[in-house]
Amino acid sequence: ILISLVVFTKIIALYGSLPILSILLGDETIAFVNETQKDVGGGLYGVFFLMIVSLIILFPYSIIYKNNSKANYFLFWIHFLLLILYTTYSGKRQMMFMLFTYTFTYLLIFYNKNRDYKVLQKIKLVGIVTFSILVTVFLTVGLIRSNLMNEEVSLIDPIIHYASLPFINLMSIISNVDSNQYMYSFNAFYELLLSDLPTFFKSIFISEYKTLNMPLIEPTSPPTIYGMIFWSFGYMGVFVYLYLVGGFVSYLYLKAVNNKNYIFITLYSLTVWPLLSIHTYNHFKNF
Secondary structure, eight states: OHHHHHHHHHHHHHHSSOHHHHHHTTSOOHHHHHHHHHHHOTTHHHHHHHHHHHHHHHHHHHHHTTTSOHHHHHHHHHHHHHHHHHHHTTSOOHHHHHHHHHHHHHHHHHHHHTTOHHHHHHHHHHHHHHHHHHHHHHHHHHHHHTTOTTSOOOTHHHHHHHHHHHHHHHHHHHHHGGGOTTTTSHHHHHHHHHTTSOHHHHHHHOSSOSSOOOOOSSTTSOOTTTHHHHHHHHHHHHHHHHHHHHHHHHHHHHHHHHOSOTHHHHHHHHHHHHHHTTTTOOGGGGO
8 A cells, every 4th residue: 555655646746637637627638648658658557557456456355354453444444545546546447347346256255155145245235336336437437538528428329439449440350360471470479478568578579560560440449359369360269268268267266166265266356357348358368
């Protein structure tokens, strides 16, 4: 928590203000956030991302033990409020859902294993309410980001738009895959393996991109979980990759519900958001 506060202070100083407030006030757009992150470099945002993930991983313990002492109760509220701030400060919405899906899944499995069904019912009720709030926030932020708050548009329009772009990119990749001369090569495997490294390291290990220059119609949107795999290794690559992902997740699930070591609950709970966001992102690559 202390280290994250230091890093967060530095990040806000670089932005010059809290980005979400600037977006809400109409002073900036989400493009400003993306450009600032790209220009700063140096791994600062990557470090802060790891801070947020670390706090998310520890959050269920704050919930489980919050009533053990006044200190724990105080720490829980600091932990909770900082996570709300950290997952929303930039106007991006994914981390909110990562926080929710991870915490909700972890607590469900934890209390089910401990046969505390009374607490389990409370968690389910709180989970339904929280998810409803998150969806509302997701839609509202989407309208604000698109400058549509004063327009007569349906709340469902931003969702349709958001969900369509990855599919459109994937269709473009499938249509143009024959133009990739490096398909099924070691170069394709090498670049695919290193593609999620920070930009600084990619510039060291990959001097010139040969396979990852995919024909995306909307470059700001990802091409689903399939895009990069299909571009490099076709249908066989997609089949093998998803088979391995499925086997990996199934193994973690069985360990989470049957093993006494709680680390497996943590690991499985972290796969829930990558599973739910498969239509848009390939988060299994940086899992």
